[in-house]
Amino acid sequence: MHLNEIEPLIKTKIRTTPYHLNLLSDEERILAFYEAIKEKAEGTIYDIGTGCGILSILAAPYADFIYAVEIDHTAAKHAKSNLEYFSNVLVINKDAKEVTFPKKADLIICEMLDTALIDEEQVPVLNSILKYLKKDGEIIPQKILNGAEAIDMERENICYEDNEANENPNYDVMSNFKIYSEIDFKKEIKEDVETDLEFKISKKGSVSGIKITTFTLLTDHLICGPTPMLNPPLLIPTEKIKVDIGDIIKVKLIYKMGGGLDSIKTRIEKVS
Numbered sequence: 001m002h003l004n005e006i007e008p009l010i011k012t013k014i015r016t017t018p019y020h021l022n023l024l025s026d027e028e029r030i031l032a033f034y035e036a037i038k039e040k041a042e043g044t045i046y047d048i049g050t051g052c053g054i055l056s057i058l059a060a061p062y063a064d065f066i067y068a069v070e071i072d073h074t075a076a077k078h079a080k081s082n083l084e085y086f087s088n089v090l091v092i093n094k095d096a097k098e099v100t101f102p103k104k105a106d107l108i109i110c111e112m113l114d115t116a117l118i119d120e121e122q123v124p125v126l127n128s129i130l131k132y133l134k135k136d137g138e139i140i141p142q143k144i145l146n147g148a149e150a151i152d153m154e155r156e157n158i159c160y161e162d163n164e165a166n167e168n169p170n171y172d173v174m175s176n177f178k179i180y181s182e183i184d185f186k187k188e189i190k191e192d193v194e195t196d197l198e199f200k201i202s203k204k205g206s207v208s209g210i211k212i213t214t215f216t217l218l219t220d221h222l223i224c225g226p227t228p229m230l231n232p233p234l235l236i237p238t239e240k241i242k243v244d245i246g247d248i249i250k251v252k253l254i255y256k257m258g259g260g261l262d263s264i265k266t267r268i269e270k271v272s
């Protein structure tokens, strides 16, 4: 199946909420997940946070059975309707952390991604259901990588970079970019993050924030994102400090994965 086959399905047949329609319209995201599903889908599958059921629709032809779990009542109702012709899919309208699965999974698909996994429940949910994954089972996505750079930003509140801003961003990049963490979903993950980020300043001026970018490894050779609906970069204000080329600055970054954007705290200082 290629996009021209998925497209009519998405536009005409699927019942969805406005939010899930935006997710469906992000072709790069859907096609990347579809590539990963084609490669990995077999046996018993969990589709966690199924939304209107799109990833279950793509996985059902390859699966023995799919448990498609969705917390939102309206989305789950749409998923039930969209998936009614698949006899091997059961939609469960529940918080995934509270589901007792009757069979272990060969594959868990869990798309509750957001930048650095702060504002969605990907990590608490996976921590809670990892016990149901078979020893040699797989997870889509497999990993994420988080990177950061120092910026001088106009806004004073935490915000996502919008798509149009790529052309004309309302911040200046002031330092090198560095990958600061790699999260492997097959391992139990510590939800509290506290990290010291050191940046080398590449421009004279001010630093007043950091930009976080998240890359998603759907499989070990398929990297996706950021895309319009998958992990848009996150701009986080800090105190403002004056900097010169070659200065080293340190930003302490604290947050809780699944704890929401309010859990983010920063402290900035010049090291040299």
Ligand SMILES: C[S@@+](CC[C@H](N)C(=O)[O-])C[C@H]1O[C@@H](n2cnc3c(N)ncnc32)[C@H](O)[C@@H]1O
Binding pocket: 020, 023, 024, 048, 049, 050, 051, 052, 053, 054, 055, 069, 070, 071, 072, 075, 094, 095, 096, 097, 111, 112, 113, 121, 125
């Ligand atoms: C980013 S959307 C992905 C939807 C769909 N899988 C897709 O790829 O288009 C994440 C979905 O996870 C659901 N969700 C969030 N927390 C959940 C939880 N604890 N248990 C089950 N579903 C959850 C949301 O309601 C939302 O529909």
